[in-house]
Amino acid sequence: MLLAACAVFFASCKDDEKQEILEEQDLAVVEMPEENLEFGFNLDDFIVKRDTIKSGDTFGKILDRNHMSYPNIFDIVEKSKDSFDVRSLRPGKPYTLLCAKDSLQTPKCFVYQPNVEEYVVVNFQDSVHAYTSRKPIKYVEKTATGIITNNISQTLEEQGLSQRLAYKMADEIYAWTIDFRRLQKGDRFKVIYTDKYIDDTIYSGVHDVKAAYFEHNNEPFYAFEFVTDSAKGIVDYFNDEAKNLRRAFLKAPVKFSRISSRYNLKRRIAVYGFKLRPHKGTDFAAPIGTPIMATANGTVTESTRRGGNGKFVKIRHNATYETQYLHMKAQNVKKGQFVKQGDVIGWVGMTGNTGGPHVCYRFWKNGKQVDPFKQKLPEAKGISDSLKVDYLEFIAPIKRQLDAIDFLEDVFEDEKIIEPTIKQNTNAISFNN
Structure with a gap:
């Protein structure tokens, strides 16, 4: 009798265990449908x-x-x-x-x-x-290297990389230190940059370049991104010795243009009977609508239209230098506005006295119009002595990361998702996991 009761009890326990297992299996199979958000x-x-x-x-x-x-x-x-x-x-x-x-x-x-x-x-x-x-934005940090066989654009294209990287390195980072029209076969580079994705899947291009190394004619050129003024959002690139890679002024206020008329105080024009008609500006010919850029950081002192100048913008950069941009189709800034080097301040037009679409770029030094191409222009503002120690400390791990990248003819990529954080006490932006 006792044996029979025990048998019934154990059988009941096994039935309960089987039921629990079945319920667990059922729960494992049932999945909540994903919301289409x-x-x-x-x-x-x-x-x-x-x-x-x-x-x-x-x-x-x-x-x-x-x-x-x-x-x-x-x-x-x-x-x-x-x-x-x-x-x-x-x-x-x-x-x-x-x-x-x-x-x-x-x-x-x-x-x-x-x-x-x-x-x-x-x-x-x-x-x-x-x-x-x-929409949610994701930043993915990547690294890439290349060895120049022809030019930087072709090298990146062969590796399936964004041409934005070529632009960033040639026109923003190394524009004042390396002539990219005269690269040598065998020059090589490596770069740490971030790509931007919207909704995790929509590629939105290169967000920024965190650091770069370019070896040109066997000479190394380091570049590290650093925010020097967080209030105004000014970002510069400095080398491993904290020296600014940029110059205070861009070479031209428009891209992909040609100089159609230079600064010339002895100019004579046939249509005016060869009378002396000094030209105190430098004309850059470009199609109507071409963006005009501020050649340096500064504050807009005039954004108006006047006589033969047409629509123009004038910028004071400091106590010494001012620049002016004439014959605009339209202005993109207002008086009193602070602009950064490279900001679009207007578009090429034909307002005022002009025979064709161009921007007349005028340059003042101590209140006198001068030829910008004959001036010994200052370098961009460097890192203050009080910030230099922090800067060198900030770039140390980035430089180690950059140095550890091997040069490969094919693309070398290492991706990681990053979130922007502010580095305390330095006004610099870093990106960490």
Whole structure:
């Protein structure tokens, strides 16, 4: 009798264990479906309509053709106007309508994307509210090396790397120390840079170059990115001895241009009967609409239109130097605005007295117009003595990382996801895991 009872008890225990195992297996198999999230909404809750703004489209027209009454549209516009100006819609930009799952497919939310990173939400499901947000951005740190066989662009292209890297190294980092038109076969480089991805998958190009090493004619050139003024967002590149690689002024205010007329105080023009007509500027010919850049950091003292100068911008860089940019199609800055070297301050045009599209670049030293190509221009501002120790400490691990990269003819990449953090007490931005 006792044996029979024990047998029943153990059989019952085994049945319970089998049931638990089956339940565990069932739980393991059942998976919750992933939510289809975008713009902070579960898209599965709506009928989603995507399109781009067409010429002639307005916020009201878009909602009207999607079965929303004008009184409701007017109410939405009025209640959201402090957060979103519906007149800012631009042709070609994408928008998304989140609509109810009913027979009319009534719009519940309007999402406008002015660029690949930002989006504006006008939500009118219950109460009306509008706000601007950004898609999640991921930065991936990478390294690459190359050996020059022809030019830097070709070397990067052969390795499937962004031409933005070539531009960064040739025009931003080493523009004043290496002539990239005269690279030698066998010159080599290695670089640590970050790529930018939106929503984890959309490649948005090279974000920045953290450090670089270029060996030209067997001479090494190090470059390390360092923020010298966080308030104004000024970033410079310095070598391993804390010397600035840049110069205070760019060579030209426009890219891919030619000098059509030089500074010449003895110029005589046939159309004026060979009378003396001094030219106190340097003309850079370029197509209408070509961006004009500030050649150095400074404050805009004039942004106006006057006589033969046409539309122009004048910048004071310090107590000694000023620059002026004439004949613009339009200005992109206002008086009193601080600009950084390379910022677009306007576009090439033909306003004022001009026979063709160009920018007349004028250069002042101590209040007198001079030829910038005959001046011994200063180097860019260096690192202060108080910051130099911190800078050398900051670049030490980066230099070790750079030195450890082997030169390879093929691309050498090591990716890691990074988040930006501020390095304390140095005003410098570093990137760490």
